[in-house]
Structures are given as structure tokens and as C-alpha cells.
Amino acid sequence: MTSQIIPVAPFDFIIFGGTGDLSERKLLPALYHRQRDHQFSEPTRIIGASRSKMSDEDFRAFARKSITEHVKAEYIDKAELEKFLSRLSYVPVDAKSGDGFDKLKKALGESDTIRVFYLAVAPGIFGDISHKVKEHKLITANSRIVVEKPIGRDLESAKVLNDIIAEDFGEDQIFRIDHYLGKETVQNLMALRFANALYEPLWNYAHVDHVQITVAETVGLEDRVTYYDTAGALRDMVQNHMLQLVCLVAMEAPASMDANAVRDEKLKVLNSLKRINGLEAPKSTVRGQYRAGASSGGPVKGYLEELGSNNGSNTETFVAIKAEIANWRWAGVPFYLRTGKRLAARVSEIVIEFKPIPHSIFNDMAGPIQPNQLVIRLQPDEGVKQFIMIKDPGPGGMRLRQIPLDMSFATSFNERAPDAYERLIMDVVRGNQTLFMRRDEVEAAWRWVDPILRAWEDGRQEAQGYTSGTWGPSASIALIERDGRTWHESV
Ligand code: BG6
Numbered sequence: 001m002t003s004q005i006i007p008v009a010p011f012d013f014i015i016f017g018g019t020g021d022l023s024e025r026k027l028l029p030a031l032y033h034r035q036r037d038h039q040f041s042e043p044t045r046i047i048g049a050s051r052s053k054m055s056d057e058d059f060r061a062f063a064r065k066s067i068t069e070h071v072k073a074e075y076i077d078k079a080e081l082e083k084f085l086s087r088l089s090y091v092p093v094d095a096k097s098g099d100g101f102d103k104l105k106k107a108l109g110e111s112d113t114i115r116v117f118y119l120a121v122a123p124g125i126f127g128d129i130s131h132k133v134k135e136h137k138l139i140t141a142n143s144r145i146v147v148e149k150p151i152g153r154d155l156e157s158a159k160v161l162n163d164i165i166a167e168d169f170g171e172d173q174i175f176r177i178d179h180y181l182g183k184e185t186v187q188n189l190m191a192l193r194f195a196n197a198l199y200e201p202l203w204n205y206a207h208v209d210h211v212q213i214t215v216a217e218t219v220g221l222e223d224r225v226t227y228y229d230t231a232g233a234l235r236d237m238v239q240n241h242m243l244q245l246v247c248l249v250a251m252e253a254p255a256s257m258d259a260n261a262v263r264d265e266k267l268k269v270l271n272s273l274k275r276i277n278g279l280e281a282p283k284s285t286v287r288g289q290y291r292a293g294a295s296s297g298g299p300v301k302g303y304l305e306e307l308g309s310n311n312g313s314n315t316e317t318f319v320a321i322k323a324e325i326a327n328w329r330w331a332g333v334p335f336y337l338r339t340g341k342r343l344a345a346r347v348s349e350i351v352i353e354f355k356p357i358p359h360s361i362f363n364d365m366a367g368p369i370q371p372n373q374l375v376i377r378l379q380p381d382e383g384v385k386q387f388i389m390i391k392d393p394g395p396g397g398m399r400l401r402q403i404p405l406d407m408s409f410a411t412s413f414n415e416r417a418p419d420a421y422e423r424l425i426m427d428v429v430r431g432n433q434t435l436f437m438r439r440d441e442v443e444a445a446w447r448w449v450d451p452i453l454r455a456w457e458d459g460r461q462e463a464q465g466y467t468s469g470t471w472g473p474s475a476s477i478a479l480i481e482r483d484g485r486t487w488h489e490s491v
Pocket of ligand 1: 236
């Protein structure tokens with residue numbers, strides 16, 4: 001079964017930081033896939049812009065390498081690749097001095113084609129680029145700007161950054177990307193909740209016991225020492241990706257899929273999150289930092305050794321939080337969140353655990369009756385499993401057993417799962433902001449995260465060591481077990 005691909009209008013896609021890591025690993029491969037699926041209309045152009053002195057040919061060679069390295073060989077179609085490369089050109093620019101922007105203007109010409117300025121650069125130069133683009137009169141009515149996280153490192157700095165960009169672009173032109181929102185199963189969460197009558201009546205405090213969200217990674221610092229050590233897991237994963245998942249699980253049905261209708265509902269969830277202040281932080285949050293151990297079958301270094309410093313960094317590479325949403329739907333239902341690097345497996349999933357049955361009619365021989373769980377697996381092996389109790393088959397009497405009704409997307413649809421960036425980039429071109437964060441959402445998320453950061457600093461809450469290749473510090477297990485619950489076995 002193949003889904004129909006609807007071509008988008010022609011566009012000019014300018015990648016600031018075109019020769020950087022994000023462009024190489026994500027943007028160019030994603031754009032290539034859209035070419036291969038014939039989603040572009042003519043004339044569509046992709047322009048790399050960064051400080052490196054490069055010719056068009058050099059940039060094409062860079063893109064060719066990126067695609068051969070990051071796209072599976074079976075998806076490389078020679079003719080489509082050549083066609084894709086022929087769309088590429090390159091302009092060296094310096095965001096600080098403004099050198100090169102005139103050339104960029106010339107390259108873009110006077111057309112009113114859709115223009116996407118993609119800022120695949122450090123947030124420190126978002127403002128310089130946005131201002132230079134405006135000064136050189138490159139912003140047309142049909143222009144959009146895309147910014148990547150981190151949008152600030154706390155509420156104050158996020159506001160400053162948002163203000164700077166707002167000097168040049170209207171809110172409806174600003175696309176704040178959170179690639180988790182582009183993941184197939186994250187969108188399926190919307191379909192599951194709002195295209196089925198089955199779950200919605202149960203989706204509240206009366207029937208849901210608790211929710212768990214796990215985003216576990218096996219990788220360590222990778223090459224991001226400087227960024228990561230000043231960020232940590234709370235800023236890197238919770239403030240954005242995990243809170244966005246909380247929003248999609250917890251929000252009310254929006255009036256429509258209109259971007260603002262959806263974002264209004266998400267905002268209400270963020271505003272309803274109970275603040276975790278100084279006294280609560282040690283009870284409701286766990287910070288961890290990986291030590292040496294084993295990952296993917298080999299020994300790995302601890303965080304501090306990887307950092308190569310002996311300054312005793314207290315940056316967390318793991319965080320677990322018991323969050324609560326103070327509203328009618330979710331009162332008293334804990335949302336347990338955990339994320340970390342160098343954990344036992346790479347797995348992201350959302351577990352909705354329903355309340356136990358009110359009364360059992362079965363005797364002890366039947367065995368324990370497990371509460372129903374709905375497990376939404378974002379990666380790997382995207383899919384949804386609904387765990388239910390059944391009678392064990394056979395003549396052995398009424399013995400009960402839990403089994404999953406298994407809806408695996410990977411095996412049910414014989415299609416390549418597109419990367420989140422492919423969908424999000426096409427949405428930018430279409431001007432659809434539904435899967436992008438509005439300014440007030442980003443700020444509301446920081447408003448909840450800030451007191452935790454402050455509590456950690458003020459209370460000197462140390463990051464507790466955990467062995468690489470495990471599920472994090474034992475305090476994370478204690479956090480949920482104190483409430484008589486356990487983390488879902490994710491593997
Ligand atoms: C990024 C974080 O936003 O998401 C990284 O900065 C993290 O630290 C990554 O590794 C995880 O994304 P994914 O799609 O691999 O789950």
C-alpha cells in the first residue's frame with residue numbers, strides 16, 4: 001500500500017549552516033527523499049549558505065556524500081539524485097559582518113516564490129541572520145523562517161530570542177521545530193485519540209491510573225560536548241520533546257486540526273502543569289549522570305571521562321520526573337517522565353495504564369489480573385499495543401493471561417517510515433504550523449522547567465551516578481515504586 005504524495009508549490013530553501021551537521025545528517029537527506037517521491041514542483045531550489053568558502057560544485061559534492069552516507073542504498077535512485085543535486089547552489093555568507101547577503105539576494109532574485117530560511121546554526125546567531133535577512137530586504141510575504149531548539153536556556157533567554165526574531169518575522173512566519181512532532185507515531189497519537197470513539201471516554205482521571213513517557217537513548221555525548229554540558233537532559237529533552245508528548249496525550253480535543261486550535265489546547269496543558277518548587281524537587285525529580293559501563297555490546301566511558309575534564313560537572317544526562325496536571329481531566333493522575341543517555345536500550349514510548357477492575361469474579365487459580373495498558377511505541381518498531389487480559393487457551397480451567405493486541409506500523413504498512421524532517425519541511429513549505437511550537441508554548445514550557453532548574457541549583461541536588469547500559473539511577477525506580485507502580489518493561 002503506498003500513500004499518495006501531493007506535490008508542493010515551488011520553493012527556495014535557504015539553509016544557513018548548510019555545511020553543518022544538521023544539514024548533512026538530516027536536512028539534505030530529507031529533501032532528497034522528497035525529490036525521490038516527486039514532491040517538488042518546478043522550479044524548486046536549495047541554497048546552502050554558511051561561512052565556508054565553497055563553490056556550487058563543492059556544495060553538491062558535500063550533499064552527494066551526505067546522501068550516500070545517510071540514505072539507505074536501496075533508496076538511492078541515480079537519476080533522482082542527479083536531479084536533486086542540480087537544484088543545489090551555494091553562497092558564502094557571514095552573519096556577523098553581513099558579507100555575502102547581497103549575493104544571496106541576487107541568487108534569490110525578485111520572485112515571490114515561497115522562501116524558507118532554515119537556521120541550522122547555533123542560537124547565538126539566530127538574531128544576526130534574521131536581522132541581516134531583513135536589512136537586505138530578502139523577506140517577502142511568502143517567506144518563513146525555521147528555528148531549531150534550543151530556544152533559550154530558561155524563560156528569560158527564550159523571551160529575548162523570541163523578541164529578536166519577532167522584530168523581523170510575524171509569528172505566522174516563524175516555524176519553531178520540534179522534530180518529535182514530526183514522528184509518525186506521535187501523529188498517530190492524534191489519530192488514535194480523535195479518530196476513534198473507543199478511548200476518549202476512558203481518557204481521564206476516572207479510568208487512567210497513570211501515564212509513563214520514556215525516551216531512552218543508548219548514545220552518549222556524541223560530538224556535542226560544549227552544547228550538552230551547558231544544557232543537560234532537562235533542557236535538551238524535557239523542555240521540548242517530552243512536554244510536547246505530554247501535551248498530545250493530555251490535551252482536550254481541539255475544534256479542528258487548525259494550527260492555532262491545536263496549539264491553544266496544548267498551551268492549556270502546559271499552563272496546568274503543577275509547579276515543582278524547591279521543597280518538592282527532591283521528591284518529584286531525579287537527576288542522573290552516566291558512569292562507565294557497557295553499551296551496544298562494548299565498554300563505554302563515563303560522562304566525565306568523555307568530557308575530558310576533571311571539573312566535576314554536575315550536568316544531568318538522565319532525568320525522571322513525576323509531573324501532575326492540575327485540571328479536571330487529569331487531577332491526581334501522575335505523569336512519570338524519564339529520559340536519559342547511555343541507557344539499556346533505545347526506546348521511546350508512552351504508556352497509558354488504566355485503573356484495575358473494580359472487583360474480580362475469578363478465584364486465585366485464575367492468577368493476577370493486570371490492569372489494561374495502552375503502549376504507544378514511537379521508536380524503534382513504531383506501533384501501538386493494547387494489553388488486555390484473556391483466558392489462557394486450553395482445558396486448564398479459567399487461567400488468565402495478559403496479551404497485547406499488536407498493531408505494528410512497520411509490518412502492517414509495507415512502506416519506508418519517512419524521517420520526521422521530511423514531513424516537517426514539507427509543512428513549512430505548505431505554511432502549516434500545526435506541528436510547530438508557538439511562542440507562548442515554548443515560554444510556558446520554560447515557565448514549568450525554570451523552577452526545577454532553580455530548585456536543583458539552590459538545593460544542590462546532585463546528579464546521581466548510574467552505570468552505562470542500565471535504566472538510570474536507582475532513585476528513578478524508587479520514584480515510581482514509592483507510589484506502588486513500576487516502570488513498564490520497555491524491551
Ligand atoms: C535532540 C537532542 O533534540 O533529540 C539529542 O538534542 C537527542 O540529545 C535527540 O539525542 C533524540 O532524537 P531522536 O529522534 O533520535 O529520538
